[in-house]
Amino acid sequence: MSRDGVVVGLIWLILTVAGEALAWNVEFFPSAAADQAIIIDESFAMLVRLAIPVMAFVIAMLVYSALRFRHRGDPLEDGPPTQANKKVMGAWFGVTTALTVLMIINPGITGLNELWELADEPVDMVIEIEGSRFFWRAGYSEYGFSTFSGNPTDELVLPIGAHVRFDITSVDVLHSFWIPAFRMKIDAVPGMTTVVHVRATELGDYRDDINFRVQCAELCGVLHGQMTMPVRVVTQLEFEAWVTTKQ
Amino acid sequence: MAALSAFKAIGRGLLGAAIGLAIGWGLALLLGAAIPADDATIRKPQVIIAVGYLFALIGWLLGVGLWSGWAREWLRLPTMELTETDWRRYFRFSLDHKVIGLQYLVTFVVLMLLAGVLALVVRVELATPGEDILGADGFNTVMGLHGIMMIAVAVATITGGLANYLVPLMIGAEDVAFPRVNALSYWIVPPVAILLILTPFFGGFDTGWTAYPPLSVVNANGQLLFLLAFLTFGLSSIFGGLNFTTTILKLRAPGMTLMRMPIFVWSVLGASLIAVTATQFVAFGLLMVILDRVVGTSFFDASKGGDPLLYEHIFWFYSHPAVYVMILPGFGIELEVISHFSRKPLFGYKYVVGSILAIVFLSMIVWAHHLFTSGMQDFLLIPFMATTEVISIPTGVIFLAALATMWRGRLRLTTAMLFAIGVVFNFLIGGVTGIFLADVPTDIHLQENYFTVAHFHYTIMGGEIFMIMAGLYYWFPKITGRMFSETLGKLHFVTMFVFFQLTFLPMFWVGMQGMNRRVADYNVEFGDLNQIISIMSYLLGASFIFMVINMVRAWFGGERAVGNPWGARTLEWQTTSPPPVENFDAPPEVTGDPYGYGTPEAPAHSSPATGTVGN
Numbered sequence: 091m092s093r094d095g096v097v098v099g100l101i102w103l104i105l106t107v108a109g110e111a112l113a114w115n116v117e118f119f120p121s122a123a124a125d126q127a128i129i130i131d132e133s134f135a136m137l138v139r140l141a142i143p144v145m146a147f148v149i150a151m152l153v154y155s156a157l158r159f160r161h162r163g164d165p166l167e168d169g170p171p172t173q174a175n176k177k178v179m180g181a182w183f184g185v186t187t188a189l190t191v192l193m194i195i196n197p198g199i200t201g202l203n204e205l206w207e208l209a210d211e212p213v214d215m216v217i218e219i220e221g222s223r224f225f226w227r228a229g230y231s232e233y234g235f236s237t238f239s240g241n242p243t244d245e246l247v248l249p250i251g252a253h254v255r256f257d258i259t260s261v262d263v264l265h266s267f268w269i270p271a272f273r274m275k276i277d278a279v280p281g282m283t284t285v286v287h288v289r290a291t292e293l294g295d296y297r298d299d300i301n302f303r304v305q306c307a308e309l310c311g312v313l314h315g316q317m318t319m320p321v322r323v324v325t326q327l328e329f330e331a332w333v334t335t336k337q
Numbered sequence: 338m339a340a341l342s343a344f345k346a347i348g349r350g351l352l353g354a355a356i357g358l359a360i361g362w363g364l365a366l367l368l369g370a371a372i373p374a375d376d377a378t379i380r381k382p383q384v385i386i387a388v389g390y391l392f393a394l395i396g397w398l399l400g401v402g403l404w405s406g407w408a409r410e411w412l413r414l415p416t417m418e419l420t421e422t423d424w425r426r427y428f429r430f431s432l433d434h435k436v437i438g439l440q441y442l443v444t445f446v447v448l449m450l451l452a453g454v455l456a457l458v459v460r461v462e463l464a465t466p467g468e469d470i471l472g473a474d475g476f477n478t479v480m481g482l483h484g485i486m487m488i489a490v491a492v493a494t495i496t497g498g499l500a501n502y503l504v505p506l507m508i509g510a511e512d513v514a515f516p517r518v519n520a521l522s523y524w525i526v527p528p529v530a531i532l533l534i535l536t537p538f539f540g541g542f543d544t545g546w547t548a549y550p551p552l553s554v555v556n557a558n559g560q561l562l563f564l565l566a567f568l569t570f571g572l573s574s575i576f577g578g579l580n581f582t583t584t585i586l587k588l589r590a591p592g593m594t595l596m597r598m599p600i601f602v603w604s605v606l607g608a609s610l611i612a613v614t615a616t617q618f619v620a621f622g623l624l625m626v627i628l629d630r631v632v633g634t635s636f637f638d639a640s641k642g643g644d645p646l647l648y649e650h651i652f653w654f655y656s657h658p659a660v661y662v663m664i665l666p667g668f669g670i671e672l673e674v675i676s677h678f679s680r681k682p683l684f685g686y687k688y689v690v691g692s693i694l695a696i697v698f699l700s701m702i703v704w705a706h707h708l709f710t711s712g713m714q715d716f717l718l719i720p721f722m723a724t725t726e727v728i729s730i731p732t733g734v735i736f737l738a739a740l741a742t743m744w745r746g747r748l749r750l751t752t753a754m755l756f757a758i759g760v761v762f763n764f765l766i767g768g769v770t771g772i773f774l775a776d777v778p779t780d781i782h783l784q785e786n787y788f789t790v791a792h793f794h795y796t797i798m799g800g801e802i803f804m805i806m807a808g809l810y811y812w813f814p815k816i817t818g819r820m821f822s823e824t825l826g827k828l829h830f831v832t833m834f835v836f837f838q839l840t841f842l843p844m845f846w847v848g849m850q851g852m853n854r855r856v857a858d859y860n861v862e863f864g865d866l867n868q869i870i871s872i873m874s875y876l877l878g879a880s881f882i883f884m885v886i887n888m889v890r891a892w893f894g895g896e897r898a899v900g901n902p903w904g905a906r907t908l909e910w911q912t913t914s915p916p917p918v919e920n921f922d923a924p925p926e927v928t929g930d931p932y933g934y935g936t937p938e939a940p941a942h943s944s945p946a947t948g949t950v951g952n
């Protein structure tokens with residue numbers, strides 16, 4: 091092993107350790123308020139842990155080379171005629187392929203399967219969501235009413251711990267139903283019903299945390315940015331009380 | 338009068354466009370009578386726009402030179418050859434690839450600066466929450482124009498500009514295979530620019546550059562102008578791809594085997610193969626939207642049996658590969674610059690060639706990663722996640738080639754080299770964050786928020802635009818015959834690199850915290866970071882002042898450049914700067930490796946001898 095190689099190896103090690111330590115201590119996301127959000131945040135953290143050594147390697151090589159091999163003498167002096175050898179190419183190919191397969195399996199397929207398993211659990215409640223330019227309507231048909239974001243006081247309210255399935259559609263153009271606190275998102279498509287499953291695990295209120303909001307996430311025209319609806323996660327008792335005020 | 342005569346062709350083109358527009362308009366009025374009365378108020382103006390534009394486009398092309406320089410031949414009339422050799426030929430229907438290359442370069446660098454100004458307007462609006470200067474409607478149009486103009490810049494600056502100028506030189510050819518198609522592909526661009534500039538006067542368009550129906554079917558007529566512009570630009574791209582594929586496969590100098598081609602030529606071949614195979618899809622998608630608007634079909638209207646998701650599939654079937662039409666030639670420039678300024682052979686040349694071809698193939702089977710949250714069938718998620726992430730393997734080989742070529746080299750940190758090194762860093766961030774969007778669970782949250790915006794700016798601006806800069810500085814002496822100031826060039830690099838990071842790194846964070854993209858207004862909680870982003874973006878914009886001053890000054894008063902100021906081995910440097918009309922004084926013969934640095938006894942890449950400063 092050459093001296094240059096040892097030094098780059100050391101820089102790589104230091105950057106990797108520092109990066110991983112930093113990543114453990116950073117809160118990447120606002121509070122995760124649903125089982126689904128926990129899976130997605132965990133997937134994100136897993137990818138960060140995998141990415142740090144890769145990034146550290148490229149940065150170490152790049153910065154070291156640019157400083158150490160800078161040449162100020164005869165501009166036509168050639169470097170060594172190094173050619174690619176099978177060993178280096180094979181090692182690189184092996185490592186990148188292994189990392190890629192790992193990423194696909196975990197968090198990719200693993201995380202997705204966890205989300206699908208949650209969706210397969212018995213549903214406690216269905217809320218029908220209808221997007222229209224530039225409002226959301228949330229239908230609570232089992233209770234016989236709906237709320238509409240065009241009314242200033244209307245909200246989307248769900249009880250904590252309940253498995254809620256949102257059946258989503260649109261009456262005009264594409265919209266996208268996204269609640270950042272739950273991390274979940276799916277487009278509202280005219281002529282089609284899409285679904286999102288959520289089991290809220292934290293109480294929350296739009297007034298304290300803006301991530302408790304439905305935000306349209308597919309450009310739908312002039313007021314797209316304002317196409318939001320406040321979200322509240324409440325206890326079962328509070329939910330029942332809220333329902334009676336609406337009926 | 339000499340000055341005026343330069344614009345004769347453009348004048349004739351405009352006259353042709355006016356006549357075409359009149360004919361089209363008249364025809365549209367006749368056709369319009371067939372529209373059912375309840376639809377007429379909406380559809381009649383659109384029929385006039387579409388048919389009027391079609392004829393105006395034909396009139397423009399015939400007037401500007403297609404008739405005098407080409408179509409006359411079909412009637413067995415003599416075509417008029419262009420005789421000017423001074424600056425006036427740059428305003429004419431010239432067939433010389435170097436003239437066309439420069440026409441492309443100047444047009445698209447100007448377009449890039451304009452689209453950059455639009456980005457700054459967007460950032461002024463976003464500096465504080467609430468609607469400030471544009472209003473929500475104006476915001477959508479400005480943002481969409483910024484998007485589509487930068488897409489065009491990213492596609493055409495290299496493949497239309499640099500590749501046009503350099504590929505024939507680098508393979509030792511006198512010109513491209515189809516010079517007239519080449520000229521056509523350039524002269525079809527001004528109508529695109531005019532249509533885009535006119536969109537605000539027709540109510541703008543509020544779909545962004547992706548133009549998803551149903552919105553793009555039902556909104557203002559500015560959308561129709563946008564669709565026609567995009568469709569026309571696609572045509573230009575197909576012509577370009579056709580031309581370069583043929584040129585590279587058929588017109589190489591004797592001895593220029595495929596495996597002796599400079600890597601830039603390989604990368605242009607890869608991009609051209611994508612352009613000729615995938616562009617038709619987006620063209621057809623756009624045409625279907627136009628038909629829905631103008632003729633009243635219902636390809637995308639669910640209430641009449643159409644399917645909005647269909648468009649998303651067709652659109653991304655092209656628009657993901659299009660990313661590689663932009664990036665592949667950029668990789669080519671990056672590796673070219675790194676090898677010559679490290680004075681070492683390109684590490685793993687044949688593996689890089691293999692990776693380029695692998696990317697061409699893989700780019701065609703990943704499109705649905707843009708549809709993970711679109712409501713498409715669940716069983717498509719895992720396959721498209723897998724194909725997308727597999728692209729990181731060939732991309733990794735390109736990274737290795739860049740790093741290993743620099744290793745133990747004799748690095749000359751010229752402006753071009755600094756930009757090439759900067760690309761490695763920026764594309765690393767862009768590539769790694771791409772994984773988060775390719776992995777379905779994380780994409781569910783990050784799709785359509787500012788994380789996505791930051792990611793694609795790291796690849797397209799931090800990658801592609803930095804690559805274009807590396808190429809512009811590297812080949813500037815060849816193209817203009819003048820040397821620029823390295824000091825100003827390095828100032829440009831340092832300021833652009835630093836303020837680029839400070840503009841786009843915080844965007845990842847605001848996205849993760851829940852801010853979505855394509856909005857004029859946002860929650861006050863995101864205000865502080867957005868203000869910082871805006872201020873940094875102004876400084877990023879200002880960094881281009883160094884480039885403009887440097888290049889304008891050098892072009893009109895810089896020191897004369899010798900044939901081979903960098904002492905590089907490849908063919909384009911073995912002729913004068915700028916090259917004569919026929920490119921080389923004597924037809925070159927290729928005898929060796931383009932990257933044979935460090936082996937004194939290695940045969941030169943070409944005869945006459947290579948690798949020395951001067952000439």
Ligand SMILES: [Cu+2]
Pocket residue numbers: 264265266306307308309310311313314315317
């Ligand atoms: Cu929207």
Ligand SMILES: [Cu+2]
Pocket residue numbers: 656657660703704706707
């Ligand atoms: Cu893509």
